[in-house]
Amino acid sequence: MTATTPVSRPAGRGLLHATNRWVRGGGLATFVFVLPMLLIFGLFSWLPIVKAVVMSMQSTNLVTDAQWVGLENFRQVFNDPLLWTAVKNTAYFAALALVFGYPVPLILAVLMSDLRRARWIYAALAYVPVVIPPVVAVLLWRFFYDSGPTGVFNTVAGWVGLGPYPWLESAHTAMPSLVLEATWAAAGGTVIIYLAALVAVPPELYDAAEVDGASIWRKIWHVTLPQLRGVLFITLVLQVVGTAQVFLEPYLFTGGGPDHATTTVLLLIYDYAFGNTLGGNYGAATALSLMLAVTLALLSALFFRLTRSWSTS
Amino acid sequence: MRSSRTGVAALLVAVTATSLLTACGSSTKKDTGTSANGKVTISVEGWRPGSEQATIDTFKAQVAAFEALHKNIHVDPREWEWKGETFATQLAGGTLPTSFRVPFTDGKGLIERNQIADLTDAVKALPYASKFNPTVLAAAQGPDGHIYGLPTGVYGIGLHYNRSLFTKAGLDPNKPPATWDELRADAKAIADKTGAAGFAVMSKGNTGGWNLTTLTYALGGRMESVSGTTVSASVDNAGTKEALDRIKAMRWVDHSMGSAALLDWSGINQQFAAGKIGMYMSGSDVYSALVQQNSIKPADYGLALLPMSDSPDAGLLGGGSVVAVSAKASKAQQNAAVLWNDYYYMRKLVQQDAAALDAKTLQEGKQPVGTPQLPIFDAATLTQYNDWIKPYVNVPLDQMSSFTSGVFSQKLVAEPPAHTQELYALLDSVVQKVLSDKNADINSVLSKVNGQAQSLVSAG
Numbered sequence: 001m002t003a004t005t006p007v008s009r010p011a012g013r014g015l016l017h018a019t020n021r022w023v024r025g026g027g028l029a030t031f032v033f034v035l036p037m038l039l040i041f042g043l044f045s046w047l048p049i050v051k052a053v054v055m056s057m058q059s060t061n062l063v064t065d066a067q068w069v070g071l072e073n074f075r076q077v078f079n080d081p082l083l084w085t086a087v088k089n090t091a092y093f094a095a096l097a098l099v100f101g102y103p104v105p106l107i108l109a110v111l112m113s114d115l116r117r118a119r120w121i122y123a124a125l126a127y128v129p130v131v132i133p134p135v136v137a138v139l140l141w142r143f144f145y146d147s148g149p150t151g152v153f154n155t156v157a158g159w160v161g162l163g164p165y166p167w168l169e170s171a172h173t174a175m176p177s178l179v180l181e182a183t184w185a186a187a188g189g190t191v192i193i194y195l196a197a198l199v200a201v202p203p204e205l206y207d208a209a210e211v212d213g214a215s216i217w218r219k220i221w222h223v224t225l226p227q228l229r230g231v232l233f234i235t236l237v238l239q240v241v242g243t244a245q246v247f248l249e250p251y252l253f254t255g256g257g258p259d260h261a262t263t264t265v266l267l268l269i270y271d272y273a274f275g276n277t278l279g280g281n282y283g284a285a286t287a288l289s290l291m292l293a294v295t296l297a298l299l300s301a302l303f304f305r306l307t308r309s310w311s312t313s
Numbered sequence: 314m315r316s317s318r319t320g321v322a323a324l325l326v327a328v329t330a331t332s333l334l335t336a337c338g339s340s341t342k343k344d345t346g347t348s349a350n351g352k353v354t355i356s357v358e359g360w361r362p363g364s365e366q367a368t369i370d371t372f373k374a375q376v377a378a379f380e381a382l383h384k385n386i387h388v389d390p391r392e393w394e395w396k397g398e399t400f401a402t403q404l405a406g407g408t409l410p411t412s413f414r415v416p417f418t419d420g421k422g423l424i425e426r427n428q429i430a431d432l433t434d435a436v437k438a439l440p441y442a443s444k445f446n447p448t449v450l451a452a453a454q455g456p457d458g459h460i461y462g463l464p465t466g467v468y469g470i471g472l473h474y475n476r477s478l479f480t481k482a483g484l485d486p487n488k489p490p491a492t493w494d495e496l497r498a499d500a501k502a503i504a505d506k507t508g509a510a511g512f513a514v515m516s517k518g519n520t521g522g523w524n525l526t527t528l529t530y531a532l533g534g535r536m537e538s539v540s541g542t543t544v545s546a547s548v549d550n551a552g553t554k555e556a557l558d559r560i561k562a563m564r565w566v567d568h569s570m571g572s573a574a575l576l577d578w579s580g581i582n583q584q585f586a587a588g589k590i591g592m593y594m595s596g597s598d599v600y601s602a603l604v605q606q607n608s609i610k611p612a613d614y615g616l617a618l619l620p621m622s623d624s625p626d627a628g629l630l631g632g633g634s635v636v637a638v639s640a641k642a643s644k645a646q647q648n649a650a651v652l653w654n655d656y657y658y659m660r661k662l663v664q665q666d667a668a669a670l671d672a673k674t675l676q677e678g679k680q681p682v683g684t685p686q687l688p689i690f691d692a693a694t695l696t697q698y699n700d701w702i703k704p705y706v707n708v709p710l711d712q713m714s715s716f717t718s719g720v721f722s723q724k725l726v727a728e729p730p731a732h733t734q735e736l737y738a739l740l741d742s743v744v745q746k747v748l749s750d751k752n753a754d755i756n757s758v759l760s761k762v763n764g765q766a767q768s769l770v771s772a773g
Contacts, residue, residue, distance in 0.1 A: 062405035147572035169574035255517045258749035259742045280401050
């Protein structure tokens with residue numbers, strides 16, 4: 001059933017016949033509707049991806065002609081001692097964000113869903129940071145993190161006789177400070193997703209649990225979390241992929257400092273491309289971008305495989 | 314049947330994709346910047362982002378005056394500032410103005426890569442072409458001796474200090490520190506008595522390397538050594554070690570450097586103008602930016618010579634900018650850009666009427682007139698220029714006299730010759746390390762960075 005065109009029929013007539021049937025079957029209309037998306041994706045997503053793959057094997061400053069260098073860019077990236085610093089920092093950021101950033105929205109959502117009245121006010125308040133433009137949020141937090149005794153956090157710490165702390169200026173506290181802001185900025189969006197998912201949990205399950213004498217904690221553990229596992233899995237994957245690509249916070253808060261304590265993989269890619277004022281190493285930047293993309297794709301596939309039963313049952 | 318349909322759909326997708334790629338690949342007609350009536354349009358570097366409205370108005374007035382003189386040229390001023398992070402992207406993307414300024418450190422590289430236009434003929438046609446200080450003009454010349462731009466804004470690094478904080482700390486604002494020991498003592502007094510940082514250094518966006526190199530030169534060290542055509546990294550020299558020891562002592566023993574370890578050029582200007590920093594090192598011409606962008610109170614400002622050690626090699630780091638023209642500009646645009654650059658940057662230095670008109674326009678626009686600079690031609694020409702603009706000077710020159718009276722006796726030293734900005738980027742992390750880690754092992758940090766710097770310069 002897969003091929004119906006007789007071999008003996010002339011190829012031209014066969015194609016014409018197939019085209020007619022395809023048009024009559026609505027294929028043309030579908031194609032016309034798909035075309036704008038195809039053009040936009042082609043131009044702004046697929047073409048740059050193809051160009052990035054090509055560029056990762058070239059030496060170019062985008063002004064003079066590019067030279068083919070094979071895998072030299074990849075070799076150069078692997079030999080850069082900063083790569084491992086950046087990988088370690090990114091993993092540290094992702095781990096901190098996972099430990100603190102992942103449960104916080106869930107806890108907030110569960111608490112909010114238990115509210116009988118004015119739940120929307122809390123949801124709106126939780127969502128406000130998402131609405132604030134990221135650069136504005138970072139500038140705001142820079143005031144909070146001011147290392148002088150008059151900084152907002154240091155003033156608060158001073159009330160109980162602590163500090164002042166060099167939040168962003170110390171290699172030890174810089175990364176946790178970035179995670180704190182990133183968690184604040186992103187939690188609202190995840191809270192809304194969890195709230196929507198919680199609405200879909202059948203109330204009779206809670207009723208049944210209550211009849212069985214289950215505590216709040218057991219209801220969350222045995223009803224809420226299993227019912228949310230699909231959503232939890234997706235947000236986990238999104239969070240891991242998102243945190244592996246963290247750029248905005250280290251770029252705007254610290255520029256990767258102090259002493260590369262917050263240089264992440266994406267910031268390193270940026271530095272390869274734009275760190276040299278005369279036209280950067282675009283080849284190395286795209287090579288590292290591809291390496292990151294492949295790593296994330298493999299990581300996502302691994303997640304899907306390991307948690308297949310968890311996410312679909 | 315499914316395969317036939319799929320085949321047709323695939324064919325259409327292929328045709329569409331091919332058309333798309335062809336459309337993307339087709340080159341657009343080169344814009345020569347010349348309209349049908351023969352008028353040439355050039356875009357030029359106008360004012361820095363965040364400038365006061367008066368600065369913008371004054372610039373536009375100067376554009377109008379130029380266009381009145383050259384009726385066949387239209388000048389389109391752009392809000393623009395050279396930034397290390399964005400320059401490469403703008404250059405590659407073709408979004409730079411036709412004419413723009415780049416630091417001396419980048420001029421040579423741009424020339425080698427054919428990224429800026431050869432302006433030899435247009436520059437040689439200028440009446441003062443033979444009068445340039447050869448050392449200064451060299452920053453705009455290629456190995457072939459051709460000229461690729463005009464040197465401008467030549468500066469020496471000065472010690473900028475807040476007179477008000479000096480007074481509050483019980484120091485004499487007319488007696489800025491003359492040695493590094495005095496500077497350390499004054500910084501401590503300011504920090505102890507006012508709570509502000511007594512002394513601060515930049516550390517972000519390559520400026521940490523720039524400041525550390527300045528301090529190294531002042532203490533007799535050099536970041537790179539040149540032997541014939543071979544350049545070697547010498548980051549772990551005694552001058553740099555002493556410089557870092559001094560920073561470390563001020564930061565962690567005296568606690569006189571505040572705790573902000575991640576300042577860049579504009580960040581430190583902002584903090585200084587806000588009265589949070591007592592002293593810092595920057596170009597002698599930074600007062601203009603402090604007025605235009607940070608609204609500094611003139612009475613608070615003081616400029617002094619950077620202290621020099623007793624070493625015979627101690628010197629003052631000097632730099633400047635090259636006004637270049639995009640290699641993509643048409644010949645007509647290149648010539649128009651040279652005329653504009655002559656009008657806006659150069660003519661006022663050698664012609665009395667142009668100097669007076671420029672100074673008058675700036676003064677009427679409440680822009681700084683008379684900010685100290687170093688000679689592009691010779692000291693006599695600069696002195697003559699300063700005389701011409703004297704009636705319009707509105708910067709507190711008497712508060713800068715310790716710099717202006719002594720700078721010509723200083724030994725000016727150019728920035729490191731090879732991979733300068735990349736070297737500065739490496740040194741940023743050294744400065745950050747010392748500012749953020751009180752146990753930083755300076756010898757080991759410098760030894761490591763020297764290896765990286767050597768790989769950089771060896772790569773050519």
